[in-house]
Amino acid sequence: MGIHLLPTEVVDQIAAGEVVERPAHLVKELVENSLDAGADHITLEYSEGGRYVKVVDNGSGIDPADLPKALQRFATSKIEKAADLWRLNSFGFRGEALASIASVSRLTLTSRRPGADTGSRLIADFGKMGPIENVGGSFGTTLVVEDLFSNVPARLKFLKTAAAEGTQIKTVMKALALAYPQVDFKVLCDGQLIFQWLQASSHLQRAQDVLEVEKLYLGESTRQDIRVQAVFADPNTTAKTSKNIWLFAQNRWIQDRSLQVAVQEAYRQLLMHGEFPIAAVWVQMDPENIDVNIHPTKSQVKFVQPGDVFRAVQSAVRGTLEKAPWVQSLAEQHFHSGIDTNPTGNPPSTSFIAKSPEPANFQFQDQNLDRVQFPKKEMLNLETLKKYAPAKIRPAASFASVSDVDSQLSSPPAEFSTMKEEAPAKDLISDVKEAPRKFWSQLDVLGQAHSTYILAQSEKSLFFIDQHAAHERINYEQIMSAWKQGNGPRQDYLFPLVIDLSEEKVQALQIHFSELHRLGIELEVLGPGSVGVKSAAPALKESAIAQVIEKVAFELCQHGDSFQFEKWVGDLCATLACHSSIRAGQALSLPEMKSLLIEMDAFPLSTFCPHGRPVFVEYPFYRLEKDFGRIV
Numbered sequence: 001m002g003i004h005l006l007p008t009e010v011v012d013q014i015a016a017g018e019v020v021e022r023p024a025h026l027v028k029e030l031v032e033n034s035l036d037a038g039a040d041h042i043t044l045e046y047s048e049g050g051r052y053v054k055v056v057d058n059g060s061g062i063d064p065a066d067l068p069k070a071l072q073r074f075a076t077s078k079i080e081k082a083a084d085l086w087r088l089n090s091f092g093f094r095g096e097a098l099a100s101i102a103s104v105s106r107l108t109l110t111s112r113r114p115g116a117d118t119g120s121r122l123i124a125d126f127g128k129m130g131p132i133e134n135v136g137g138s139f140g141t142t143l144v145v146e147d148l149f150s151n152v153p154a155r156l157k158f159l160k161t162a163a164a165e166g167t168q169i170k171t172v173m174k175a176l177a178l179a180y181p182q183v184d185f186k187v188l189c190d191g192q193l194i195f196q197w198l199q200a201s202s203h204l205q206r207a208q209d210v211l212e213v214e215k216l217y218l219g220e221s222t223r224q225d226i227r228v229q230a231v232f233a234d235p236n237t238t239a240k241t242s243k244n245i246w247l248f249a250q251n252r253w254i255q256d257r258s259l260q261v262a263v264q265e266a267y268r269q270l271l272m273h274g275e276f277p278i279a280a281v282w283v284q285m286d287p288e289n290i291d292v293n294i295h296p297t298k299s300q301v302k303f304v305q306p307g308d309v310f311r312a313v314q315s316a317v318r319g320t321l322e323k324a325p326w327v328q329s330l331a332e333q334h335f336h337s338g339i340d341t342n343p344t345g346n347p348p349s350t351s352f353i354a355k356s357p358e359p360a361n362f363q364f365q366d367q368n369l370d371r372v373q374f375p376k377k378e379m380l381n382l383e384t385l386k387k388y389a390p391a392k393i394r395p396a397a398s399f400a401s402v403s404d405v406d407s408q409l410s411s412p413p414a415e416f417s418t419m420k421e422e423a424p425a426k427d428l429i430s431d432v433k434e435a436p437r438k439f440w441s442q443l444d445v446l447g448q449a450h451s452t453y454i455l456a457q458s459e460k461s462l463f464f465i466d467q468h469a470a471h472e473r474i475n476y477e478q479i480m481s482a483w484k485q486g487n488g489p490r491q492d493y494l495f496p497l498v499i500d501l502s503e504e505k506v507q508a509l510q511i512h513f514s515e516l517h518r519l520g521i522e523l524e525v526l527g528p529g530s531v532g533v534k535s536a537a538p539a540l541k542e543s544a545i546a547q548v549i550e551k552v553a554f555e556l557c558q559h560g561d562s563f564q565f566e567k568w569v570g571d572l573c574a575t576l577a578c579h580s581s582i583r584a585g586q587a588l589s590l591p592e593m594k595s596l597l598i599e600m601d602a603f604p605l606s607t608f609c610p611h612g613r614p615v616f617v618e619y620p621f622y623r624l625e626k627d628f629g630r631i632v
């Protein structure tokens, strides 16, 4: 066979293999065309797992004379010259999608420009275009695709079940809805309405509708020309895969491993192994700094400054996570609602309150409290209890004052001494004063269960606090902040510990000596292939030091940049924190427990241990009331 140009139909089918590999891709192309046409009402109907698709929009429509061009390859109304590729403000620009789809389906394109007397229609039967007909119909464009891939049996074979293809279509629609909050979307599957997302005023509101997570939080950041908005769930609300991290660049849904990691990194030490964040992130930047033309389905992009984008995303999420807004809402729920109404501990739901037969029965009375508060006589003594546990739950108004918390701290009783070593009370006071909200320190400590869990109560709930997890979290934050301030605790060695490493590793370490020093590990170069440890954090066992240094050196050689270093520091702090924390099974005195709770308030993220396990479990009293049949 001599060399010859391929016929158009073959070229289109080849392109179709790339652009519309699956029905979900087709849906994406069609809906993106509607968005490019400025539509703000878009309805998608599909059946047979997307082999039948209908998209109706109220966008700008197509002139009758242009209808055939719309179905031609490389015909587009969106760009003219190569330079336009760097100033894109539309999804489409290649003019390939409709031509590709038309070559593998029976496609009906109906369109009416706003204000036009009539609409017009063009049918293409597996690539063969019919005549342009005049029709009525509403303003905008309707595209129907039928019998997808009927002429390409090989491709048909690769389609999964209708349900599986449907799942992909739903995912695509969710992504598009997240990208365009201002657009009304309706999705029907086999004639049934499955999604309806009404116009939303913000990303946050749209994300709440689409992700179906009740409470989401917003974080924002800017770095040079990069602007990031991130909406995400608290670390209690997680997913089992990374699929719930939705990423958008210039309103395009993208797959980007690095930004996905940026979101996960922001949750560092807040999630357990196997838990993934639920988050949507929108990144906007000058169009010159992003290339969207690197992938057939345009699902991947290239950033000119990937490092900056990474950091901007990470800090948008982390910035809000660090304020632990979910703890605040927990506090509001517990204390603020207590001021006005509802002293019963019932949940705010009116139906519950209405059903409660005798709400007055469940008020706190001193006697009630006393009965619960002395489960273990030998451990609790009345004097300390009176001093540390307020006899009654305080009304919300008094929580603004931290004076009694402070006075407890400034004259710590003898029992505090063990904890004081690790957490100097003075530092703590200043932190406590700065902390925006008191929650844990306001709880009444009831006792210790199983020598592992601190039992405490608020007006509305009983709390079990894992003493090891709680203390670990506090230590972690203290070590991290010591590192940030450059004064980690150190223990000097009489003779430096010699560690042999490759020259490359020694050099990599050397660059970071000062940072390691701030963490409490002081190194010196002893030769081209060895370092000496002059001092280390007291919590770090001597036997573990060589391993730790080896690991840091390895990481630094592998990745080199300071981000990896920060990540590693986080891990190291978690290890140090774990080794210096109260163990499970260790009996604690009431003041010790109380002081632990006070410390918990000093750090914003203290509701999860550094390994992401929860620090506490809450039992609302209404649940007890229910269990005891006091309410139905």
Ligand code: ADP
Pocket (backbone or CB within 6 Å): 029, 033, 034, 037, 057, 059, 060, 061, 062, 069, 070, 071, 075, 076, 077, 078, 091, 092, 093, 094, 095, 096, 097, 098, 099, 141
């Ligand atoms: P591209 O989107 O890359 O331009 P397509 O093949 O998807 O290529 O579409 C070709 C052209 O058809 C578009 O440039 C646009 O002018 C027109 N078009 C397609 N869908 C619509 C629509 N829903 N509303 C208005 N015009 C449309």
Ligand code: MG
Pocket (backbone or CB within 6 Å): 029, 032, 033, 091, 092, 093, 097, 098
């Ligand atoms: Mg297009």
